[in-house]
Every structure is written in C-alpha cells, then in structure tokens.
Amino acid sequence: MTPLTIPNALTLLRILAVPFFAIAVWYNHLWAALIIFVAAGLTDLLDGWIARRFNQSSALGAIMDPAADKLLMTTAFILMALPKDHLKFPIPAWVAILSISRDVVISFLALLSLVQHIGLNRRPSMLGKFTTGAQIVTLGVCLLANAQGPEPWQRFALPWIYYAMASLVLASGIHYYFRGPVEAEGI
Numbered sequence: 001m002t003p004l005t006i007p008n009a010l011t012l013l014r015i016l017a018v019p020f021f022a023i024a025v026w027y028n029h030l031w032a033a034l035i036i037f038v039a040a041g042l043t044d045l046l047d048g049w050i051a052r053r054f055n056q057s058s059a060l061g062a063i064m065d066p067a068a069d070k071l072l073m074t075t076a077f078i079l080m081a082l083p084k085d086h087l088k089f090p091i092p093a094w095v096a097i098l099s100i101s102r103d104v105v106i107s108f109l110a111l112l113s114l115v116q117h118i119g120l121n122r123r124p125s126m127l128g129k130f131t132t133g134a135q136i137v138t139l140g141v142c143l144l145a146n147a148q149g150p151e152p153w154q155r156f157a158l159p160w161i162y163y164a165m166a167s168l169v170l171a172s173g174i175h176y177y178f179r180g181p182v183e184a185e186g187i
Contacts, residue, residue, distance in 0.1 A: 005056040007047035007065075014040045014047075014068045018075050025079045028086040030147035037143055040072055041136050069132065070103045076139045080146075089145045089154055091138075095162045099135055102173040109176075125179065131165075131172040138165040 004012075017040045024033035047065065051057045080087065081096035124132075138161050145154040 005051070005058055005061065006054075007051040007056050008058060008061050010043040010047035010050070011061060011064045011068050014043045015064070015071060017043075018072050021072070022075050022079060025076075025143075026084075028084075030086070030143060034140065034143040034147050037072075037076065037140060041140070044069060044136075070107065073132075073135055073139065074100050074103065076143075080139065080142055087146050088150060089142060089158055091142050092162060095138075095166055098166055098169050102169050105173065106176055125172070125175060127168075127172045127175050131168040134165045134168045138162065 017036050021033055021036040021040065024030070024036060044065070047061070051061060077091060077096035077099050080091040081093050083090065141161055142158065145151070145158060148154075
C-alpha cells in the first residue's frame with residue numbers, strides 16, 4: 001500500500017471539502033462557500049507544488065488530483081447555475097453546461113485510452129491549466145458577487161468573464177482533442 005503523501009492528503013482534504021461547500025451554497029452561506037472554495041483552490045496549488053518540489057508525485061495523486069478538481073468544479077457549476085432565490089447572479093446554464101461537458105469529454109477520452117491501452121498525452125497543457133484557472137476564478141468571482149450583494153461592477157463584468165471563460169473552455173477542449181494519443185511507449 002502506498003503511504004499517504006502530503007500532496008495526496010491535501011487532495012483528499014479538497015475532496016472532503018466538496019460537501020461542505022455544497023451545503024454552504026445551498027443554504028445561502030455564500031461567504032463560507034467562498035472561503036471553502038478559495039481554500040480548496042489553494043490546496044490544489046499547494047499539492048502540485050509540494051509534489052514537484054519534494055518529489056512526492058504518485059500514481060494515486062495523478063488520479064485523485066484531477067478527479068478532485070472536476071468534483072469541486074462540477075459541484076460548483078451545478079449549484080451556481082441552479083435557480084435559487086438567494087443567488088442574485090447565478091452562472092448562466094449554458095456556461096455551466098459547456099464547462100461540465102468539456103470535463104466529461106476529457107475524462108471519457110482518458111478512461112477510453114486506459115481501457116483500450118492507447119497512450120494518451122496525460123500531461124495537462126498550458127492552455128488546459130489556464131482554462132482550469134479561469135474556471136476557478138470565474139466561480140470565485142461569481143461566489144463573491146453573490147456573497148457581496150448587488151454592486152455596479154457585477155452587471156457589467158460578469159457577462160464578459162463568462163464569455164472569456166467559455167472561449168477558453170472551447171479552445172482547450174478542441175486543443176485536447178487534437179493532442180490525443182501519443183506515440184511514446186509505456187504510457
């Protein structure tokens with residue numbers, strides 16, 4: 001059995017934070033939800049840095065880390081897109097659907113490559129990392145806007161943030177598709 005490394009423990013904390021985040025959003029504790037979301041995002045940065053810096057990368061971490069990211073972001077997109085009276089600025093459904101669909105397609109292709117023993121370029125590209133960062137920022141800004149209450153900047157800025165993130169989601173999804181299988185052996 002593989003020992004639990006610090007990066008894997010941080011990833012596990014991120015997974016365990018998801019239900020508390022969801023409860024906070026659902027019951028209109030939006031400041032608490034924002035704090036949990038930001039803390040989870042910081043654990044994502046920290047676990048990757050520690051894994052690289054102290055050579056604590058593991059096969060378990062390679063599976064858990066993206067799964068934790070997708071779980072948190074899918075939960076956030078769904079809850080922030082659902083019509084709720086306390087959400088004055090919900091994420092448009094089309095933004096949530098586009099983001100979740102990209103993650104589902106990428107996960108499906110990765111699973112398919114494992115099942116069919118096809119080498120897949122599993123390393124995230126800079127565009128993919130930037131897109132994930134943009135999704136996290138978008139969700140964080142949307143949480144902040146809802147926790148803060150009506151402010152003039154929100155009506156102007158939020159639509160542009162959604163369009164920018166959606167463009168990145170589309171670009172990275174297309175990029176991921178064309179990166180596809182790799183020719184290296186043993187992957």
